[in-house]
Amino acid sequence: MDPESDTxxxxPLILLVEDDASVRKALTFALGIEGYRLEVHDSAETLLRQAALPAPACVVLDLNLPGASGLDALAVLRERGLDCPAILITTQPKPPVVAAAAELGVRILEKPLLGDALPSAIRDLISR
Incomplete structure (x- = not known):
């Protein structure tokens, strides 16, 4: 079953940036089941190479990506005028990451993502 075909x-469109193929597949499936449309990228660079970005309801980025980090990518997106809600997924964020996330207005969700933590966070952010 392809969750994207049933939306x-x-x-709402979610931009998902996750380099780990198995995590990316699981998140794509879980968010598709929730009824979201997805644009999925395996690195910040593939997302940032787009000349025109779609208008997403939310951006979900892994912190530790090859090349630019999730925070680096979000900073570029913010400079380009993308002001939608964003979620940064990571494990045990250090104080500088927490501070940078707060400055960019991004919510942090810590791994492992249990239950419906991510869909619930997305629903909360896009309903505001």
Whole structure:
């Protein structure tokens, strides 16, 4: 079953950036089941190479990506005028990461992502 094929064109779009293939597949499936449309990238660079970005409801980025980090990518997206809600997923964020995330207005979710933690956080952010 392809979760993306079952979503309506009007469903909220989530930009997902995750380098780990198994995590990326699991998150894609879980968010598709929740009814979201997804644009999925395996690195910050593949996302940032796009000349025109879609208008997402939320951006979900892993912190530790090859090349630019999730925070680096979000900083570039913010400079380009993308001001939608964002979620940074990571394990045990250190104080500088927490401070940088706060400055960029990004919510941190710590791994492991249990239950519906990510879909619930997305629902909370996009309903505001």
């Amino acid at each position: 309506a064109p009007s469903a």
